[in-house]
Amino acid sequence: MNLRVPGPVPLTDEIIEASSEQMINHRGPEFADLINRMTENFKTVMSTQNRSYLITASGTGAMEAAVVNTMSPGDKSLMVTIGSFGNRFGDIAEAFGGEVTRMEYEWGEPADPDDIRRALRDEPNYKAVMITHNESSTGITNRIEEISKVVHEESDALLLLDAVSSAAGIPLAVDAWDIDTMSTASQKAWGAPPGIGMITMSERAWKARESAKMARYYFDADLYERYLQRGQPPFTPAVSALYGLDKSMQLLLDEGMENVFGRHHERAEQARQGMKKLGLELFPDESVASNTVTAVKVPDDVDGVELVSRVRKEHGVVLGGGQQKLQGKIFRIGHLGWVSKEDIDGVIKAVDAVLKDMRG
Numbered sequence: 001m002n003l004r005v006p007g008p009v010p011l012t013d014e015i016i017e018a019s020s021e022q023m024i025n026h027r028g029p030e031f032a033d034l035i036n037r038m039t040e041n042f043k044t045v046m047s048t049q050n051r052s053y054l055i056t057a058s059g060t061g062a063m064e065a066a067v068v069n070t071m072s073p074g075d076k077s078l079m080v081t082i083g084s085f086g087n088r089f090g091d092i093a094e095a096f097g098g099e100v101t102r103m104e105y106e107w108g109e110p111a112d113p114d115d116i117r118r119a120l121r122d123e124p125n126y127k128a129v130m131i132t133h134n135e136s137s138t139g140i141t142n143r144i145e146e147i148s149k150v151v152h153e154e155s156d157a158l159l160l161l162d163a164v165s166s167a168a169g170i171p172l173a174v175d176a177w178d179i180d181t182m183s184t185a186s187q188k189a190w191g192a193p194p195g196i197g198m199i200t201m202s203e204r205a206w207k208a209r210e211s212a213k214m215a216r217y218y219f220d221a222d223l224y225e226r227y228l229q230r231g232q233p234p235f236t237p238a239v240s241a242l243y244g245l246d247k248s249m250q251l252l253l254d255e256g257m258e259n260v261f262g263r264h265h266e267r268a269e270q271a272r273q274g275m276k277k278l279g280l281e282l283f284p285d286e287s288v289a290s291n292t293v294t295a296v297k298v299p300d301d302v303d304g305v306e307l308v309s310r311v312r313k314e315h316g317v318v319l320g321g322g323q324q325k326l327q328g329k330i331f332r333i334g335h336l337g338w339v340s341k342e343d344i345d346g347v348i349k350a351v352d353a354v355l356k357d358m359r360g
């Protein structure tokens, strides 16, 4: 199978092997070496000195950790959404009693920093701005460096970033861009098995935590900080997933992050140009198209659900379909993690063959 959904991504043989190693005591010295090395490597990849934690959870858990550690029930926050994942941050904040203002863009559009500036001027009391770096449902990368500047210029709000499908695949410098919390997950561009959520917290975010009253237990950052001082996690971690992620972090750093980002850009270009050559239109404007997920419009004369299903059954290529209101209207090609030229060639050939056949 050529698994081309935006996570979980296929594992390289080295990472499969690493993930199948024997268990160790998570309260012992070997584990302390592992978690200390991984935390340092994670910070290096994210270009940050901020407090950073590896949490056994999916990406949504790492997003929940960002929300519950920085806000109190009744706190106002601004959720900026350009697709289905963008809404999730707001849903989490509301579930814990937050008062969320939703700035929703048409799916297919990126967020506009000027709109965010205006919203912050209209309401000076937002505790946080929550936004997605790379919206996997629409294949768009938001201009976060610029948006972060606006947020910090115009307000005291924290910037909570969903970088689940961008971190380790698309440039993102947590400290230089002044990101207060950044959440990501092992099964995306990190190229590791699912199971590990990761979060960074700025000093500002850490201070906010002291007065934040949202209910939290499993995701209480204070626990992760105190245990990390002893080289431990507060609860039993997904040891196998950590092994895989440890290996992938070492491979990424050996390759060099500039090269890793370059490789993602190349595969994305290959996918975009390949689709255009088939006469298909990209869903977003190319200037904001993501380097980890390519979203492609399904032509009007073709049933998009059937297209995705036949590409899988007849060619073993597993694409992402359109989510929610985009179901049948777009399909998505995941090219995050370790992806070869051949993998993308396989996608192009499969889509070409099925389209020709469907159109008779």
Ligand SMILES: *Cc1c(COP(=O)(O)O)cnc(C)c1O
Binding pocket: 006, 007, 058, 059, 060, 061, 085, 132, 134, 135, 136, 162, 163, 164, 165, 185
């Ligand atoms: C995959 C994804 C998530 C959700 O991650 P889970 O690991 O499934 O919880 C959130 N945001 C974005 C942008 C994603 O791509």
